[in-house]
Amino acid sequence: HSWLECTNYDASSTSNQEYWSAAACTGYARCGSYQQSHGFGIDTGFDYRPLLHNKPCQCSKDSPNAYSASAPMATYVPGQKVCLAYPAKNHVAAPCTNQYIPDTGVRIFRTQHPASNLTGDDPALHSWPVEYKHLNGPHQNGVVDYKGFQHCPKFCEDKGRALCSMCFNLEKDIAPGVYTFQWEWDFNSANDVYTSCWEARQFTMLTTHRRKSVIVQQMADIIQSQAMPEADNEHWWDARVKIIQEWLRANPLRIGVPEDGTIETIMQQISRGDKYVHVRVKAWNHIVTELQGIPGVCEKFATAEASPELPIELPPEKQELLQIPEDNNCDQSEQTISPLPLNTNEDPQESNVQPVSPFRGKLRPNKAKTLHHDSNPPPELQLSNQETKPKPISQMSMMERQQEWLRKKAEKAAAEKLRQQQEAEKELTFQPSLIKKQIPTKPVIEAEKAPSPPRLTRLKSAGRQRKQSSNTTKTAPATSKSSSRSLLDTVKAELAASTQPSTQLEPSSTPSITTPIIPTTSTTDPTIAYVSKALEAINNTAIISSTTPLTTASRKIGDDFHYDTTSSDTKGRYQLQDPTLFDLTSMYRKKDKYARCDGVALQMGRREDTHQEQLIAMAGALRHKVLFVLGGPGAGKGTQCAKIVAEYGFVHLSAGDLLRAERASGSENGDMIDRMIREGAIVPVKVTLDLLRKAMVDSGRDLFLIDGFPRNYDNLQGWNDEMTDVDVAGVLFYDCPEDEMEKRLLERGKTSGRTDDNIDAIRKRFTTYHESTMPIIEHFAEQNKVFHILAISTPDEVFEETKKAIEPIVQTHLVETTQRLLNAVFNNDWATYVVT
Ligand SMILES: Nc1ncnc2c1ncn2[C@@H]1O[C@H](COP(=O)(O)OP(=O)(O)O)[C@@H](O)[C@H]1O
Ligand SMILES: Nc1ccn([C@H]2C[C@H](O)[C@@H](COP(=O)(O)OP(=O)(O)O)O2)c(=O)n1
Structure with a gap:
């Protein structure tokens, strides 16, 4: 049987x-x-x-x-x-x-x-x-x-x-x-x-579908509520661009947006259209193509473009060219999960009779019927009316769908390639004049004879091939003032030369670079003083950060300078906060996406290592690592953190504990924190993040468990904006049913003295957890960063599962630390050695 x-x-x-x-x-x-x-x-x-x-x-x-x-x-x-x-x-x-x-x-x-x-x-x-x-x-x-x-x-x-x-x-x-x-x-x-x-x-289901249905709906609501002014000659472009920009602002984490250059292409086309009026139709077509896969945004334009207003008056014989099919085919695969009502208006009869805006529907560049305007036909608007009407995806055969998909993919790849090319061109405008130009000034010659500055190995960018001049392999104590000084002199001298009017300078590819903001002609120019100060600060940064991890000094030095190790391992950057003080003819200028302002960046690590690059890289190598600990209230986060600390020695920082301590300290935020905690709401990120950062700095350590953070989008965004010098190793997610958590919290409430361990506050915290924290966990799950731990058995059993998640992280950390130690020994870098 x-x-x-x-x-x-x-x-x-x-x-x-x-x-x-x-x-x-x-x-x-x-x-x-x-x-x-x-x-x-x-x-x-x-x-x-x-x-x-x-x-x-x-x-x-x-x-x-x-x-x-x-x-x-x-x-x-x-x-x-x-x-x-x-x-x-x-x-x-x-x-x-x-x-x-x-x-x-x-x-x-x-x-x-x-x-x-x-x-x-x-x-x-x-x-x-x-x-x-x-x-x-x-x-x-x-x-x-x-x-x-x-x-x-x-x-x-x-x-x-x-x-x-x-x-x-x-x-x-x-x-x-x-x-x-x-x-x-x-x-x-x-x-x-x-x-x-x-x-x-x-397990609690963590899926893209669920995340999308929550987050994308919020984004969709925002964009749907934006008024779309009628398409007229003057404002059609601005109105559409404004909606996209509003949406981007509302969606800083780019939820639901494919990471394939979509946003870059959209931004590029917006700036193209802003600059050149005659390419707007084409630019808009590109944008619409990119929007195709983005639920909420795609539908907005698909329906809004149905306005019968004609943006450009055409002679009657050309009117037929406007009869562009209305195939609102927002990406079908996305539609299946989109929470929005779908626009399935694919009635061929209806779509053929209405003259519509040329921006209507999906005008992909190679399929679009665009306008041919007799009086002034810009090249982009040359029309090929031989092209056939695009079929809606729902009417395509499998083969056609696949071809359509491949075509879209190829289009995106081409756009991305173009973007990368332009990026690469931009980078070439970084005149390595600081290091490459022949500079016939005395200080340089002296400097060349000066002892070699410290050789500080770039730890995390080891994978990148670098050209090394033979003398940079020599070693010297890391904090040698004299070598730093000679480095500074060298650079000052080079700068002086580079800022003199020079016919050697290649014409720049962008207007902003060819026009110096401040003409600089003499060695007493403020630019030189400014850069000298910057370089001095770089040296200090390196020294400071090798002895005091994560000090505020390593991020902001004086009023002028801001050091920012970006998320890229191979790049350190020193951003001069006021670009107007700088002679842009000799520097790589770009929009600094981390600092979110136009600036001048001394880009590090892209070409051969200069001494200051090495110093920067060294500072950048000392990154901190955190493991977020999330889960519902009472899931046992604190209990497990205590066990992790006992066994592995992380520093445990509980956002809730820090906030309660701040409240008790009589701080000006005390009342607000008290109110929020009683209501089960989340305190604004600035307050929590300041407390976390201070606690991290005070600990002097580099491996942290951050418990109960980030708990909502405000938290996450604040973290992403502020903590660019910290790596997130993963998220421990303790998954526990609500009735079990409730039981535990009520039990804890008998002795905890917490103002929120009562049934009313507990229920509110559950709501906040489901509505605000679960989407964050899902966000990390999509990046494969979540360790999903069922938290229902005994604390010791849960800890057995916890260990499985923790051990690989601890091992990696150990390997990195050992590597840093070995490098420090090898390079006589005793400052780093002592700290490590
Ligand atoms: N695995 C578990 N089984 C039973 N009770 C637990 C377990 N883990 C924690 N607890 C108890 O539940 C309560 C909440 O745990 P705590 O670690 O404070 O949760 P959190 O930090 O997630 O709010 C505490 O009283 C704790 O002793
Ligand atoms: N990132 C955070 C973490 C906690 N808080 C506030 C709001 C929470 O309900 C309380 C308590 O958080 P704590 O993590 O200590 O407790 P529970 O996990 O809810 O049991 O603190 C916050 O506002 N922001």
Whole structure:
């Protein structure tokens, strides 16, 4: 007689449905290890009759043999179609047997609530609280139908061991935790029963779909609420650009936007259209193409462009050219998950009769019908009316869809290539005059004879090939003042030369670079003084940051300078906050996307290492690492953090604790913090971030657990803006059902003295957690940064899971630290050595 062997079987392919595949099984029945080791369908006594033994399951859930590495417990995701696999054991009505084989049917049950531990009794037979319907349909006695229990397609090939399977749908909203399930096969009658029992973990579902439906809806609401003025000659461009800009402002994390150069292309086309009126139609077409995959924005323009206003008056004979098909084909694949009502207006009749704006629908550059304006036909607007009307995606064949997809992809790749080319061209405008030009001034010659400055190895950018001049391989003490001084003199001298009017300067590719903001002609020019000051500060930064990690001095020096290690490992940058003081003829000028202002950047690490690059890189190498700890209130974040600190020595910073301490300190923010905590709301990020940063600096350490942060978008955005010099190693997510958290918090409230451990505040905190924190966890999950830990068992058991997530991080940190130490020793860099 049969038993359940696999509790999570991948039955998605026909071959897996027909024949047993051990690789397709990722969950086993309780105590299934012995059976599994003998092979699918082999009799080892795993069939079990509960009525004979007066126990619903063959072995108990706390048996030491319940699960093993080779026969593990299943893990399900809410909403999953769960498939089970079991052997036929001769009980199938088929041509090779007879149609009257006894089989009363299969039933599948589970426990109501997730278990807080894996002990205790199972529900008695036929008293399990939740029952699932399997998807095989009912078998009819006397009929060969392979239904119900008998779904065993290759039964006649091996009547005893043939694979049978059945599936059922798990609830979408099942709370996380471990549940017990029972499979019950009624043989001759409901009193002749065989059972198998198993456990399965359920995780909270983290999916792009869910994240999109929450976040994208918010973004869509914002953009839909923007008024779209009618398209007239004067304002159509500005109005559309404004909406896009509003949306970008509302969506700083670029949620729902593909990371394939979409935003860069849109920005590029906006600035192109802003600059040259005659290319606006074309630029807009490019923008619309990019918007295609972005739910909420795409629909906005798809519907808004239906305005019958003509932006340009055409002679009647040309009017037909305006009859551009209205295929509002916002990317179909996105639409399936878009929470917005879809615009499915693809009626060919309607779309053909209306003269519409040339910006209507999806005017992709190579498909668009654009205007031919007689009086002044700009080259971009030359029309090819040979082109055929684009078909809506919904009417395309698979092949056409694929071609369309490939075409779109190629378009994006080309746009991205163009962007990169332009970027590369821009970078070439970085005149390496500081280091490359022949400078016939005395100080340079002196400086060349000066001892070589410290060789400080770039730790994180080791992968990048660099040209090294032979003398830079020499070593010297890192903090040598004299060598820093000579470096400074060298650079000052070089700068003096570079800022003199020079015919050697190549013409710059952008107007802003060819026009010096302040003409600089003499060595007493303020530019030189300014840069000298900057370089001095660079030296100080390097020294400061090698002895005092993460000091504010390393980020902001004096009033003028701001040092910012960016997220790029290979680049350090020293940004001069006031570009107007600088002679732009000799520097790489660009929009500084981190500082969000137009500035002059001494770009580090792109070409051969100069001494100041090495210093910067060294400062940049001392990055701090954090692990965020998130989960609902009462999930056990603090409890696990304490264990991590005890075992691995991180610095634990709880945002909640810091805020409570700030409130108690009588600070001016005290009342506001108190109000927010009682309301279960989240305190504005500036307050929390200041506290976190101060605590990090005060600790003097570099590996942190940040508990209870970031808890909403405000938190995350603040972090991203401010903490560019800190790496996020990952997120520990403690997943616990609400009723368990509530129980724990009420218990904690008896002694914690916390003003928010009462039922009213707890409920509000749950709401905040679901609405504001879950999207953050999902955001990190999309970046594969989340360690999902089920937090329902005992603290020690949860810690076992925690260790699995922590250990690789600790190991990496150890390797990096050791590497830094070795480099410091190798380079006689005793300052770094002492700190490390
Ligand atoms: N795994 C667990 N099982 C049972 N109780 C726990 C567990 N982890 C923590 N607790 C208790 O639950 C309460 C909340 O835990 P805590 O670590 O303070 O949660 P958080 O920091 O997530 O709010 C505490 O009283 C703690 O002792
Ligand atoms: N990033 C954060 C973290 C906590 N807070 C406030 C609001 C929270 O309800 C309280 C308590 O947070 P804490 O992490 O200590 O506690 P729970 O995880 O909710 O149990 O602090 C905040 O405003 N911003």
